[in-house]
Amino acid sequence: MTTINQIAKMANVSRTTVSRALNNSGYVSEEARKRIMKAIEETGYVPSEHAKSLRTKRTKVIGVIVPTIRTETSGRIVSGMDEVLSKLGYQILLASTNLDKQKEMEYIHLLKVRQVDGIIFAATNGNEHLQELIQQLEIPIVVVGQEMDGVSMVLYDDYHAARDIVSLFIEKGHRNIGFIGVDESDRSVGYLRKQGYLDEMKHHNLPVEPEWIQKGIFDIESGYGAMERLLTTTRNNPTAVFAVTDRLALGACNYLKEKGYTIPGDIAISSIGGSEFTKHLSPPLTTVDYQNEKAGREAAKIILAKLSGETENKKITLDYRFLIRGSV
Amino acid sequence: MTTINQIAKMANVSRTTVSRALNNSGYVSEEARKRIMKAIEETGYVPSEHAKSLRTKRTKVIGVIVPTIRTETSGRIVSGMDEVLSKLGYQILLASTNLDKQKEMEYIHLLKVRQVDGIIFAATNGNEHLQELIQQLEIPIVVVGQEMDGVSMVLYDDYHAARDIVSLFIEKGHRNIGFIGVDESDRSVGYLRKQGYLDEMKHHNLPVEPEWIQKGIFDIESGYGAMERLLTTTRNNPTAVFAVTDRLALGACNYLKEKGYTIPGDIAISSIGGSEFTKHLSPPLTTVDYQNEKAGREAAKIILAKLSGETENKKITLDYRFLIRGSV
DNA sequence: AAGTGTTGTGGAATCGATTACTTATACTTA
DNA sequence: TAAGTATAAGTAATCGATTCCACAACACTT
Numbered sequence: 001m002t003t004i005n006q007i008a009k010m011a012n013v014s015r016t017t018v019s020r021a022l023n024n025s026g027y028v029s030e031e032a033r034k035r036i037m038k039a040i041e042e043t044g045y046v047p048s049e050h051a052k053s054l055r056t057k058r059t060k061v062i063g064v065i066v067p068t069i070r071t072e073t074s075g076r077i078v079s080g081m082d083e084v085l086s087k088l089g090y091q092i093l094l095a096s097t098n099l100d101k102q103k104e105m106e107y108i109h110l111l112k113v114r115q116v117d118g119i120i121f122a123a124t125n126g127n128e129h130l131q132e133l134i135q136q137l138e139i140p141i142v143v144v145g146q147e148m149d150g151v152s153m154v155l156y157d158d159y160h161a162a163r164d165i166v167s168l169f170i171e172k173g174h175r176n177i178g179f180i181g182v183d184e185s186d187r188s189v190g191y192l193r194k195q196g197y198l199d200e201m202k203h204h205n206l207p208v209e210p211e212w213i214q215k216g217i218f219d220i221e222s223g224y225g226a227m228e229r230l231l232t233t234t235r236n237n238p239t240a241v242f243a244v245t246d247r248l249a250l251g252a253c254n255y256l257k258e259k260g261y262t263i264p265g266d267i268a269i270s271s272i273g274g275s276e277f278t279k280h281l282s283p284p285l286t287t288v289d290y291q292n293e294k295a296g297r298e299a300a301k302i303i304l305a306k307l308s309g310e311t312e313n314k315k316i317t318l319d320y321r322f323l324i325r326g327s328v
Numbered sequence: 329m330t331t332i333n334q335i336a337k338m339a340n341v342s343r344t345t346v347s348r349a350l351n352n353s354g355y356v357s358e359e360a361r362k363r364i365m366k367a368i369e370e371t372g373y374v375p376s377e378h379a380k381s382l383r384t385k386r387t388k389v390i391g392v393i394v395p396t397i398r399t400e401t402s403g404r405i406v407s408g409m410d411e412v413l414s415k416l417g418y419q420i421l422l423a424s425t426n427l428d429k430q431k432e433m434e435y436i437h438l439l440k441v442r443q444v445d446g447i448i449f450a451a452t453n454g455n456e457h458l459q460e461l462i463q464q465l466e467i468p469i470v471v472v473g474q475e476m477d478g479v480s481m482v483l484y485d486d487y488h489a490a491r492d493i494v495s496l497f498i499e500k501g502h503r504n505i506g507f508i509g510v511d512e513s514d515r516s517v518g519y520l521r522k523q524g525y526l527d528e529m530k531h532h533n534l535p536v537e538p539e540w541i542q543k544g545i546f547d548i549e550s551g552y553g554a555m556e557r558l559l560t561t562t563r564n565n566p567t568a569v570f571a572v573t574d575r576l577a578l579g580a581c582n583y584l585k586e587k588g589y590t591i592p593g594d595i596a597i598s599s600i601g602g603s604e605f606t607k608h609l610s611p612p613l614t615t616v617d618y619q620n621e622k623a624g625r626e627a628a629k630i631i632l633a634k635l636s637g638e639t640e641n642k643k644i645t646l647d648y649r650f651l652i653r654g655s656v
Numbered sequence: 657a658a659g660t661g662t663t664g665t666g667g668a669a670t671c672g673a674t675t676a677c678t679t680a681t682a683c684t685t686a
Numbered sequence: 687t688a689a690g691t692a693t694a695a696g697t698a699a700t701c702g703a704t705t706c707c708a709c710a711a712c713a714c715t716t
Contacts, residue, residue: 003702014666019704026705027664046441050381051702054671059378061421061442069403069410079398082424091438093389094422096410110419113374114389250608257610277605280578282585331672342696347674354675355694379672382701 002045010039022047053115062303063093063111065104067123072275073292077122077144080296088304090117097123099218105133112139118303120144124186140306142299146188152306152314154299158188158272161288161320162196162242163203165270168286169240170204172328174268177201178212178238180226180248193244193272212238216248223251231259239267240328246273246287253281253327268328274321283326290320330373338367350375381443390631391439393423393432395451400603401620405450405472408624416632418445425451427546433461440467446631448472452514468634470627474516480634480641482627486516486600489616489648490524490570491531493598496614497568498532500656502596505529506540506566508554508576521572521600540566544576551579559587567595568656574601574615581609581655596656602649611654618648 008015013032020026021036028036039045053059062085066074082092093116095107104123108130111119121134122144134141135150142152169177179197184190194213201208211234216222223243230252231237243249249271253263261267263283271278274289298316305314336343341360348354349364356364367373381387390413394402410420421444423435432451436458439447449462450472462469463478470480497505507525512518522541529536539562544550551571558580559565571577577599581591589595591611599606602617623646630642 001702004704005702015703016666016668016705017664020665023704027662029664032664046437048382048702049442050378050387051671052704053378054376054382054673054702055704057671068407069397070400070407071403072398072400075397075399075403078422079396079424082397082422086423091442092422094406094410094420095414096407109374114377114419254608277608280582280605281608282610329672332674333672343673344675344697345695348695351674355692357694360695376672379701380674382672382703383674385701 001048002043004045004047007036007039007043007045010043011035057115059115059117060090061093061114061116062090062300063095063107063114063116063119065095065097065107065111065119065121065123067097067099069094069096072277073273073290074122076292077296077299080293081120081300082296083293084297084300084304090304101130105130108133108137112137117307118142120299120303121146122299124189140303142302142306144295144299150313152302153316154295154302155315155317156188156290156295157317157320158192159196159199161272161290161322162193162244163200164322165242165272165286165288166197166200168270168322168324168328169242169268170200170206172240172268174238174240175206176212176236176238176240177206177208178214178230178241179208180214180216180223180230180241180243180252182216182218182244182248189244197242209234209236211236216251218245218247220247220251220254223248224255225251227252227255231255240264241267241269243269243271246271246275246278246285249273249285249287250277250281253285264326264328270328274323278323279325281327286325286328287323288320289323291318294318329376330371332373332375335364335367335371335373338371339363385443387443387445388418389421389442389444390418390628391421391423391435391442391444391447393425393435393439393447393449393451395425395427397422397424400605401601401618402450404620405624405627408621408626409448409628410624411621412625412628412632418632429455429458433458436461436465440465445635446470448627448631449474450627452517468631470630470634472623472627478641480630481643482623482630483643483645484516484618484623485645485648486520487524487527489600489618489650490521490572491528492650493570493600493614493616494525494528496598496650496652496656497570497596498528498534500568500596502566502568503534504540504564504566504568505534505536506542506558506569507536508542508544508551508558508569508571508580510544510546510572510576517572525570537562537564544579546573546575548575548579548582551576552583553579555580555583559583568592569595569597571597571599574599574603574606574613577601577613577615578605578609581613592654592656598656602651606651607653609655614653614656615651616648617651619646622646 004015004018008018018036021028021033097103118140120142144154145156181194182190214226214230216226243252270286272288274287278285278287302314332343332346336346346364349356349361425431446468448470472482509522510518542554542558544554571580598614600616602615606613606615626644
């Protein structure tokens with residue numbers, strides 16, 4: 001590896017001058033600059049980022065923590081971030097927690113050690129230790145899709161999206177409307193979306209039977225199970241079901257098809273997620289597209305703003321697109 | 329930020345001793361060790377990775393270059409890598425080219441500057457400049473899903489997977505079999521899969537009309553277009569079609585459904601990819617699952633082996649699972 | 657002729673670690 | 687008892703950059 005000292009020697013100047021030439025700081029004569037450039041050209045020299053970081057305390061790396069990178073949602077978020085960050089020479093150090101709450105905290109620690117310039121946190125969590133940890137972090141941080149005190153956030157409008165969906169069902173004449181959710185410790189997906197459902201039902205004076213509310217985890221199988229429970233534990237079956245994620249909805253659809261129910265004839269279904277696959281199901285799934293790329297882009301922009309001195313915490317709530325398709 | 333010097337002062341030893349205690353190298357008395365640990369505890373000190381890297385030339389970071397992180401395939405590959413790497417304290421520095429061949433080379437450069445310990449390259453390319461660049465790289469490198477001279481590779485068995493698919497069609501009685509491919513500059517997806525198709529056809533003495541071979545790019549829309557051309561440019565229509573990716577197949581299916589063809593009644597269809605969504609189409613798509621996570625894991629293992637001294641280049645060809653479902 | 661400003665350059669400290677080398681004990685062992 | 691060795695800890699060089707400060711040389715003012 002070529003170092004700045006070798007370049008200095010080749011160009012017959014001190015390494016100070018080389019550094020100045022490289023960073024366009026201070027005075028460097030045309031001749032010296034030319035000799036330096038020639039030496040750099042010949043050797044293919046590139047300055048060591050580590051030495052630089054050690055001195056300047058900036059790494060041009062942003063740490064990104066996601067629950068998993070196997071899903072389309074995470075992929076789209078990260079993709080959006082990368083779009084903005086790479087343009088300014090920042091790179092992404094990826095950490096995937098695989099839904100392990102313990103790891104979320106470990107990774108924050110790890111990223112701090114790596115001295116990333118900022119952290120974007122896109123993993124769901126209810127852990128209050130994490131809150132604490134994040135608060136005392138002296139690195140800029142942005143949280144995506146989750147409310148948290150004292151940090152910048154990019155939020156989806158979970159509550160209103162949920163109400164919109166239920167409202168659509170009601171408009172179409174449904175009165176018995178079921179709900180497939182996840183644990184409420186997940187504030188966004190679990191709590192807010194459920195609250196939207198409940199409030200919209202109440203707003204129309206529609207009753208909600210306890211059996212209409214089922215819970216799954218984040219996978220397709222549990223959507224299947226939830227729909228099964230939904231249709232076997234009460235005589236008073238719902239004619240429409242709102243699932244909080246596309247995957248849950250997919251599982252639910254699978255159950256319906258298997259048992260010979262028609263969609264939306266017997267049961268209408270809709271969810272939140274906007275995954276690409278929803279378009280190609282039969283019938284195509286009605287879903288809310290959160291525009292995850294945009295969330296990623298916005299989060300990246302906030303981090304960049306913080307890095308250039310902005311101190312105020314921002315809170316952005318993104319709009320969404322309601323994709324009404326054949327399943328309702 | 330606490331540094332090793334502060335810890336040394338607090339524990340009343342030299343920073344050398346602190347370093348030794350931290351790295352379990354050389355002798356440190358029990359008492360000294362205790363005092364050091366106490367100081368670390370109190371301050372929450374973590375050694376700076378940059379200072380470390382500067383001295384040791386190891387960063388514990390692996391650079392990963394992918395064509396895009398929006399797709400399931402990439403997500404699964406990266407996820408598999410992360411699984412193996414994070415266990416040993418390595419992290420992933422992600423670079424996504426967005427299918428821009430120029431960027432592939434830029435990123436290799438960028439990762440080199442960041443002094444990553446190794447690079448995993450999972451982006452398709454036909455560029456010979458890249459070949460050169462990779463060859464002169466003194467960092468360990470592993471290429472996934474693409475043949476290249478002089479480097480370690482993790483390959484999918486594109487050729488045989490393609491033959492298996494065609495063979496299945498023939499077994500089911502099809503004789504007119506169409507093909508939706510991509511540009512052959514992509515050796516794996518473009519060339520090898522096509523070659524498998526052609527060879528299996530020849531092996532059974534089946535003719536291949538030029539119109540049966542259509543080309544798309546990597547998205548759903550072009551699959552739609554390819555299928556359209558396939559059925560409108562010749563009177564001698566195929567009764568089965570092999571698409572080289574799941575997305576192309578999906579586009580093709582969309583066209584068929586739109587025009588009222590039945591699958592597999594009028595036209596059988598199968599592809600390579602094993603994406604999760606294929607299971608939920610109607611009919612479910614017959615596809616070859618490449619087990620991308622495994623590819624990621626294997627690539628990670630090879631990099632790790634290289635980092636611990638292994639010099640020989642490895643070439644692994646992964647097996648695949650043929651998921652035969654309703655579309656054939 | 658003295659003072660001031662601009663341009664160009666280099667010396668040396670610094671960032672936070674690791675590590676080769678040295679020194680100082682205490683304990684074996686021939 | 688002298689030599690050898692295991693244990694413990696410190697000194698100082700080093701990694702590859704940035705940056706503060708000092709110093710020249712020269713051109714202008716006044």
